[in-house]
Amino acid sequence: MSSRNVSRWDGVRDVPPLQCNVALMGTSTEHPPFDLPGNRIFSVILSLVGAVWLFSVGCGPVSETSEEPVNPPPTGGLVQGVVVSGLAPPVTGGFRSVILFEPDVPLAAPVPADPATMDQFGLAFIPEVLVARVGQEVAFTNGDAELHNVHVRSSASSKTIFNIATPIAGEYLHMFDAGTYTVSCDVHPAMAAYIVVTEAPYGVVADRDGRFELAGISAGRHTVRVWSVDTERQSERVVDIVGKTDLDLSAPE
Ligand SMILES: [Cu+2]
Incomplete structure (x- = not known):
């Protein structure tokens, strides 16, 4: 699995820069040159004392948060919890957008x-x-005090997957293949819904304006898919997630 264009995952450089490089250089040049050997020794001692003091007040290596892309953890596990937010297409025909994140590095994210x-x-x-x-x-389930049915079709082929009556307080369980499904009730034609079934370990339904936020995403490269009932607003793109990220997914690339 590729992690191209990413260099490390924890944001800490291999050779941490010293915060006080300039100050250390200043210590060795602040004092005028001494010609006498005794003064040279004094100068060296002064420089050493200065260097020790500067380190003691916090001039050690700096763990700097880098803007560079970061590598995903070697295990590809849920080690990091990055927050990703953004904007997807707003509600269309009463149906909200769905945003799915699939990492390049396989993830051992158990199915609920x-x-x-x-x-x-x-x-x-x-x-x-x-x-x-x-x-x-x-x-x-049927939480109403009247009979419904559930008629599920594949969105791609329009083929009926099942069509069952849902008695009051009844429950019907089904396990779907990956894909998108349209749901209707033949008793009440105004009732409609969609089911998006995905391999992606991360998914979120946007609010009516298209805003979304998802926490706990692994850092690294992800394929981000946007589902909308309007197929022209569906999109797919590859995104390198480094840290807290805000994505504009409101229009296809
Ligand atoms: Cu109904």
Whole structure:
């Protein structure tokens, strides 16, 4: 797995710069040259004392936070918790954008044991856009006091994946392949939702304005995919995440 264009992961340089290089040089030139041997010895002693004093007051190596790209941790694990925020396309047709981050370095991010749940409540699917990991179950529940059904189609092929009745307080579990799915209720044609099922370990649904924030992302190179119900607003790009990052994903590149 490539980590091109990245040099280290912790932001600390190999050879830390000394904060006080200039001051140390100044110590050795502040004093006029002494011609007598005794004065030379005195000068050397003065310089040494000055150097020791400067180090003692904090002129040691500086752990400087570098602006340079950083390498991901060798394990590719969830060692770093970088916060990534940004702007994606705003809500479109009542459906919010989804932002997915897939690291170049494989990540041992376990699939959540709990299902991702889509409820039917108030004659609506809640949430209207659901993100689930491949291998994670999706639970369909009915919190309303009336019968619904759940009709799921592949967004790509329009083929029905399943069409089941959801009795009051009932729950139906399904595990999806990666992809995007449209959800409808044949009893109430106004009810509609989407499910995005992804291999990506990080995903977030933006707010109505398109703002999003996601914490705990591993530093390094990521493929960032934006899903929107408007296919023209979908995008994919490669981003090097170094530290706290703000991304403008509002328009395709
Ligand atoms: Cu319904």
